Amino acid sequence: xxxxxTAGQALCGPCSGVDLTYTCSQCGHSGDLYQAGxxxxxxxxxxxxxxLVTDGGTIPPDLDAVRQALCAAxxxxxxxxxxxxxxxxxxxxxxxxxxxxxxxxxLDALPVTHATHYARELLVTAGVLPLRDEYLERQPVWVxxxxxxxxxxxxxIAAPFAHWFLLRRLRQAHHQRGGRRVQGGTESILRSRxxxxxxxxxxxxxxxxxxxxxxxxxxDRWLDEGTSTRQxxxxxxxxxxxxxxxxxxxxxxxxxxxxxTFIEEDERVEQxxxxxxxxxxxxxxxxxxxxxxxxxxxxxxxxxxxxxDIVDDGASLALDLNGRRLYLPPKLAHLVRHLRDxxxxxxxxxxxxxxxxxxxxxxxxxxxxRAEYLSLKFRDYGLSGLxxxxxxxxxxxxxxxxSVLADLTGTSVDNAVRWTKFAKRDWTEYVAAxxxxxxx
Ligand SMILES: [Zn+2]
Numbered sequence: 190x191x192x193x194x195t196a197g198q199a200l201c202g203p204c205s206g207v208d209l210t211y212t213c214s215q216c217g218h219s220g221d222l223y224q225a226g227x228x229x230x231x232x233x234x235x236x237x238x239x240x241l242v243t244d245g246g247t248i249p250p251d252l253d254a255v256r257q258a259l260c261a262a263x264x265x266x267x268x269x270x271x272x273x274x275x276x277x278x279x280x281x282x283x284x285x286x287x288x289x290x291x292x293x294x295x296l297d298a299l300p301v302t303h304a305t306h307y308a309r310e311l312l313v314t315a316g317v318l319p320l321r322d323e324y325l326e327r328q329p330v331w332v333x334x335x336x337x338x339x340x341x342x343x344x345x346i347a348a349p350f351a352h353w354f355l356l357r358r359l360r361q362a363h364h365q366r367g368g369r370r371v372q373g374g375t376e377s378i379l380r381s382r383x384x385x386x387x388x389x390x391x392x393x394x395x396x397x398x399x400x401x402x403x404x405x406x407x408x409d410r411w412l413d414e415g416t417s418t419r420q421x422x423x424x425x426x427x428x429x430x431x432x433x434x435x436x437x438x439x440x441x442x443x444x445x446x447x448x449x450t451f452i453e454e455d456e457r458v459e460q461x462x463x464x465x466x467x468x469x470x471x472x473x474x475x476x477x478x479x480x481x482x483x484x485x486x487x488x489x490x491x492x493x494x495x496x497x498d499i500v501d502d503g504a505s506l507a508l509d510l511n512g513r514r515l516y517l518p519p520k521l522a523h524l525v526r527h528l529r530d531x532x533x534x535x536x537x538x539x540x541x542x543x544x545x546x547x548x549x550x551x552x553x554x555x556x557x558x559r560a561e562y563l564s565l566k567f568r569d570y571g572l573s574g575l576x577x578x579x580x581x582x583x584x585x586x587x588x589x590x591x592s593v594l595a596d597l598t599g600t601s602v603d604n605a606v607r608w609t610k611f612a613k614r615d616w617t618e619y620v621a622a623x624x625x626x627x628x629x
Contacts, residue, residue, distance in 0.1 A: 221266070229265040236269075240278040249285040251317045258315035263535065276304045277311065284308075293321055313555045320555050325363050328376060329356060335383060343390045346400065346434055350386060354428050355379050381418055386425035400434055408438050450576040457482055457580045460572050465520050470570055473549045476528050477563060478572045479521050480508075485582030485598050488564070488574055492557045496536075496546035499529050513596045582608055 212219045213228035223229035237259055241252040248256060262268055272278070280299075284291050291312060299305045312318040332351045336344050359379055392411055393403055408426070412419050423440035430438060452460075463470065464478035480486045490510075500507045500514060506522035507514040517525060528548055536546040547557040567574045586594055586608040595605035 223266065229269075230260060233262075233265040233268055233272075234260050236272060237278075240272065241282060243282060243286055251291050251312070251315075252281055252285050254315040254317050255281060255311055258311065275307070277308045280304055280308050281311075291317060293318055293326075297326075310552075310555065322363060325359065328359060328379065331380065332356060332383060335380075335387065339387050339390075340394075343387055346390070346429070347383065347386055349432075350425055350428050351383050354424065355382060378421060381421040382424045385419055385422040388419075389422050389425070400429070401436070403435055403438065405438055408440070412440065451580045451583065452573045452576045454580060454584065456573070457577055457584070460577055464572070465524070471566070472524065472528050472531065473558070474566055474570055474572070476521075476524050477549065478567065478570075478577075479524065481574065481578045482572075482581050483518075483521070484515065485578050485585055487578065487598075489560050492547075492549055492560060492563060494548040496529055496533055496548065498548075499525060501526065501529075515597060583611070586611065 211222045213222065213231055214226040215231040216228060218228060220228050224232050234256070237256045238248065241248050241256055243249060259268060281291075284295060289295070293309070296305055296309050296312075296318075309318065309323075313320050332355070336348050336351060339347060356379075359375065362375055389408075389411060390400060393400060393407070396407065398407060412422075420440060426435060426438050426440050429435040461479060461482040464475045464482060467475070470478075477488065477491045480491050481488060494508065498509045500509050501522075505516055506525060507516045508525075509515075525548075532546055532548050532550060535550060549558045550556070551558045551562075564574055582594075582598065585597065586605070589597065589609070591605040591609045592602060594608060595602045598605070
């Protein structure tokens with residue numbers, strides 16, 4: 190057994206002091222005995238050691254880091270059934286057996302399965318692989334697939350547009366966010382922009398018109414005949430004009446649609462009260478809900494919060510939103526402190542991940558919870574995510590100048606101006622009318 194007893198001693202720290210009645214016969218720490226007088230952590234350590242050992246009888250350093258990360262789990266018992274079923278340990282041993290270092294690229298070459306995905310997450314958590322934005326990495330693959338399916342003459346034009354404009358912009362956005370994931374919408378817009386460019390070229394082919402001969406009336410007709418997503422062709426037209434693939438064409442800017450989903454103000458206040466007071470709700474749901482319902486913050490923004498975004502002097506607590514401070518009322522501040530401490534102690538166990546301390550870490554502590562999961566949980570607990578956020582924004586917009594609203598919610602000034610304009614209308618009537626519409 191490689192370093193089992195020393196590693197076991199070190200790793201059983203968290204379970205010490207829980208119960209003084211039982212003591213693990215292996216590591217000597219008191220706590221939850223699992224098998225033959227040994228604690229779950231010692232048993233887990235032994236099983237992992239047996240699984241990850243190579244033919245030479247040793248554990249390669251990369252896999253040892255994985256072993257340590259898994260052994261540091263909050264609840265070692267929860268890993269046993271996973272170990273029984275998972276293909277991941279075998280996969281890791283196979284990867285390590287070549288003697289080559291394990292890299293993202295080597296994982297990329299494997300079939301895209303759940304096990305590959307999990308192995309990667311585990312290696313990131315263990316600090317063996319650097320954190321990589323998987324969403325970002327997926328885009329070039331997707332772009333290439335779409336380009337491969339296009340006719341040659343379209344690909345010739347669309348490929349430089351995709352590589353030198355779309356993907357480059359996405360990488361820049363990623364970089365500007367310090368490696369944090371760009372807003373989910375950015376990627377879907379990228380895809381839509383490329384799709385629309387290819388669709389336009391297809392349509393022009395059918396009309397017997399080449400791209401360079403496309404006139405404004407042609408373009409207007411194409412825009413008019415489709416849904417509003419055809420507006421996404423604008424980026425392509427601007428780019429193509431600059432590179433002289435098209436003449437002087439323009440895609441008119443759309444009037445932005447008003448937000449359509451709201452809840453009644455009473456309902457917002459009631460949901461907010463539940464987030465602040467209801468101890469039956471998970472802590473992270475309470476914090477996320479309160480921030481959205483009180484300040485109209487975007488769910489995706491809330492999920493990106495880290496321990497470092499919290500400014501706490503013991504007396505008052507603020508969130509740092511892109512350099513602007515948002516002070517929280519005492520009850521909410523208390524919840525946020527609590528969540529921060531929880532996240533920090535979880536992070537201490539997983540700090541090999543060398544990653545940010547997400548306030549709301551996902552299943553892999555290297556990443557925050559997904560927005561889809563947030564929506565799902567909100568629905569489970571009867572909270573209105575987007576609609577509640579909209580009502581909160583509206584209430585704020587009615588009372589605050591646009592620039593303050595922008596600061597407060599971290600939205601752009603343009604967007605805030607739109608909200609304040611919108612709030613000036615008699616929106617109670619508007620909300621009531623929409624309610625009638627949906628009831629009919
Ligand atoms: Zn033990």
